[in-house]
Amino acid sequence: MAKFRALLILACACSAAWAAEFENLIAGGVPEESILRSGKTFAWVRALEADAAQKPASADVHAALALGYYLLGQRRFSHEEIERALTLDPRSVQANYIAGRIYMDADNNYRAAIPRFRAVLLVAKDNFKAHHFLGVCLGSVGEQGQALEQFRAAAALAPYDWPVVAIAQAELNRGDAKTALEYALKACDMSRSAENLMLAAKAMSALGRNTDAVRYLQQAAKADPDWEMPHYLLARIYAKAPGQEAQAQTEEQRFRELSDAAQ
């Protein structure tokens, strides 16, 4: 019985994500960071509230509080705190960074986020997170060239694959499959995730290298057996190849099954 219950409790375990992926929301350090790292986001917020009562003029504390509320999904509180932090210190790296993220992620207000990330880079020019998300925002408002510049700057600094992935995607979007493949393969070297393998396969397919694309798509399907998209692309590639109708049908069927499951 305990096992069955554990399966259901897994559903709740997603709430652990409240603190699990805060890393890319921190531009530098944050106060009371050990509590945040312990996974107790609510406790961290309470500690910060106490800090803020004692040090009401600390931009860092208010910026951290904004992050805390952001992690807890509290839109109004996070906005209040980030405005306060920016008022106290308009040049604060963490305040500007978290403001950018809030405007970008929670509000989809890319134009408001761009100056915040630029403000981070004025003080901390090697902040690859700011470069990356500035690129994301610039791309979202149609500034593809500037976006690529930011992704390249981020890629030169970041230990993660996401700027490289963003470059590959941007190059693919603008029709340069060769460069896209170069970056997608770099991303695959950093992490053989299903998404990266899929991106490389898309670039290969665009270059007419369907045999390689099939191999990468099969690997992507294996890396994430629940993801329908590799099967969709496999079905399309097989459908165009003579004599591979049966494989095309099988892949299409698998795509439909997984799509239904993911609905």
Add this chain to the structure above:
Amino acid sequence: MLRNNLLLLVFCATLAIAATPQAATHDELDAFGRAYEASDPLEQIRACEDFLARYPGSEFREKALELEFDAFEQRGDRAAAKRVGERLLAMDGRNARIMAEMARLEMAGDPALAAKHASQALAVLRELHRPDDMDRRAWIGWKRNTSASAESTLGSLALRDQKFADAAAHFRQSLSIHPDTAEWQHDLGLALFQLGRLEDAVAAFREAHRLKPELRGTLVFLGIAELRLGKFREAAADSKAAIAMEPGQRNAWLNLLRANEALGEFDEGLANRARDLFADDGEIQFTIAQSALDQIRQIAKRVNESGPGDEDFRALVDRSRGKDSAGVPSPIVASWDRLAALVTRCFESVLRVSGDSPSAHIAKGYLEEAQNHVDAALAEYRAGGDSFAAGRLLAQNSRLPEAEQEFRKDLERNPSNHLTMADLAEVYVQLDEFEKARRLLESLLRLYPADALGWLDLGKAQQREGDWTAAAASFRKALSINASLSQAHYHLSIVYRKSGQAEKAISELNAFRKTVKKTGAQ
């Protein structure tokens, strides 16, 4: 971007998360946070109650109740968990996780309600669509876990209602999501076993045991399924392992005794241990008695072959007349004495604890047979439903057509009873039904190619059919396994004579005479 969008994962674990709850005040958020991050279930329940009392209109209300529900479950307080679950479902009748949980909680007390909750959970899951802002992997994981739980609950309920095909289908669904759940593999095995799909049941039980060796009951059912499949060696081994895990496991003991009996193996120490452990269990006592009787028959056969001049032969004849021979008995006679005493004690137990049971009737049948009361014994065997014993007794008394009927009746019930097949083949030989006999014997000899008596019977059938070449080959095969089988020499000499091989016929006749003289058998 998928991975970066973590904010939106908040509360995305459950369905009632169209939007993340928003606290009206910092105090409200802090109070919920204290409940959420409480260090133990009791503290969590208190914090939730406190939160719900202070903020009855909070958007976090449902979340707080879910926390409380989980905390009560962790404490094993099912009644309280159910009360909270009912409140949650009243609040949101489409909360599939809580429905699946409630189904599990209601299984023992209200199976109909449990089935309703589980079916509703599955229906809701089929209709739901992933919120745009929810991570695909988290969504699929959540949906699958909830489905698997609801399916397994329906499987357990179907198993309880003896709807075995439904149960198997539900457990297969659950296992398609979590194939490594030993309990579901075990329950699937039970359903398949009841459906008579023994090979599949064995596979499921084996998998359950592989996944969780300490799971109780799996080895017991595995042994029983193997026994029914005629895999006696495996049945004995798995039953022994089940007993090692649970020394008082009655069904494992019974299965082990039956498997050993089928293998023709008798462990006197094991039999005595079982007799003492289950003194009031008629079925076990009866099984021990039957195994011991088999051993007695084998001793009698060996002693009989040694002839009237043998000391053991005389000692056993004395015993059959109710007399004890003087002096220290030989090991074989001492063994006979112990086995006879064991049979007596076991039959006494059977008659004492279950006087009108099938086992008791069969025991009485043996007792009547021992006194040569053939019809009385037959009546008891038939009352006990033991067609094999009735057939054997009828065949011994040359009532062959009746014996055939009894053996066939037994084979209808137990198509894999090879002993019955062998005895029926012998009856067919005696009834001159050679074609039927040959078919049975050939299939048996494919399974037991080292059965000398089987080859002898096959030879006899082929001889009666006039197939001298095949008959000679069968007799020679019998003699290659047991050279002292005098009857095989005798029949081989006849076959050689009929086929014009006079010298070989004389040689075999001489071999027959020598063997008879040596063994004292006629």
